[in-house]
Amino acid sequence: MTITVYELDGIGDVRFSPFCWRTLLALKHKGFDDFERVPVSFRDRSPIAFSNQERIPVLVDGDHWVNDSWDIACYLEDAYPDRPSLFGGDMARAEARFINAWTQQIQNPGLINIILWDAFMAVGPADRDWWREDREKRFGKIEAYRQGKEEKLGPWRQSLEPLRTTLRAQPYLGGEAPAYADYIVFGTFLFARFVNRYDVIEPADPIRDWCERLLDLFGGYTRSAPILEAG
Ligand SMILES: N[C@@H](CCC(=O)N[C@@H](CS)C(=O)NCC(=O)O)C(=O)O
Incomplete structure (x- = not known):
């Protein structure tokens, strides 16, 4: 199942959002390498309208979505308990x-x-x-x-x-x-x-x-x- 991360856009390929980097590193830590990264612009948040809020990152895993970097980390930890732990207990x-x-x-x-x-x-x-x-x-x-x-x-x-x-x-x-x-x-x-x-x-x-x-x-x-x- 493909995981998609909606992240904040920047100039060219520069991505500077501290919250989005946490999520990207959490995915890497869990051993995911083939997730998709979708840049969302400051002025147009329509790509994340499905989440009923305006903040980034938003993670979509199959038919499930989560927003807020902390909740995303907890979701990954609980949904993938057999992969390396993000918290250690x-x-x-x-x-x-x-x-x-x-x-x-x-x-x-x-x-x-x-x-x-x-x-x-x-x-x-x-x-x-x-x-x-x-x-x-x-x-x-x-x-x-x-x-x-x-x-x-x-x-x-x-x-x-x-x-x-x-x-x-x-x-x-x-x-x-x-x-x-x-x-x-x-x-x-x-x-x-x-x-x-x-x-x-x-x-x-x-x-x-x-x-x-x-x-x-x-x-x-x-x-x-x-x-x-x-x-
Ligand atoms: N508590 C949220 C905060 C997310 C947040 O503030 N994201 C910033 C990106 S760094 C954002 O969406 N900014 C949009 C804006 O500043 O208008 C989390 O941890 O994900």
């Missing part, structure tokens, strides 16, 4: 829910505040007017985010200290091997990487080493994905 799944919330409420918003302009640059030309209007309602003028990135970086990097401390003691959030908790947090760094702001993590940071290990997973699946060209 119910208790670890419950703890991963906390990481999901931390990422959503602390890690992601802090990063968006730094790279909003860079994200705008990764939005396809046909979607830019829509994106500007929508984001300016929430964040104010996006031009204001072209400057002042350096001053915001320090506090954001500091907020990642619990992640750094954990990764000094173990190679992955999952312990000795990567788990869905790693993909949740890594998705946000992928967002930075694909909009050409991988430099938000310093080269000597243990978080960077962990990202490098994850970039190599599944035959370099994320390492080989297109990055927005500088300019």
Whole structure:
């Protein structure tokens, strides 16, 4: 049965949605290689109208669909129990829910505040007017985010200290091997990487080493994905 992932479109083949990357990595972890990826534009969500909501990713597995990256991970875990586990048990799944919330409420918003302009640059030309209007309602003028990135970086990097401390003691959030908790947090760094702001993590940071290990997973699946060209 074919699995289809509806994901957010970007410029050319650049896909930068942190939520969609979590789902793609969850599928890879479960050993799926032949799923279909369907880009959906910001301004036209009609391809996911069947899901009665507007957020991406949406996963379709045969005649079943699921939206929300967390629910998708839980669906894959429960529907395919004989494939490699994403969580490693119910208790670890419950703890991963906390990481999901931390990422959503602390890690992601802090990063968006730094790279909003860079994200705008990764939005396809046909979607830019829509994106500007929508984001300016929430964040104010996006031009204001072209400057002042350096001053915001320090506090954001500091907020990642619990992640750094954990990764000094173990190679992955999952312990000795990567788990869905790693993909949740890594998705946000992928967002930075694909909009050409991988430099938000310093080269000597243990978080960077962990990202490098994850970039190599599944035959370099994320390492080989297109990055927005500088300019
Ligand atoms: N809680 C949802 C959040 C999904 C979400 O916000 N997706 C973004 C893509 S990164 C989206 O649909 N954005 C559309 C928009 O910004 O208008 C999940 O985990 O899947």
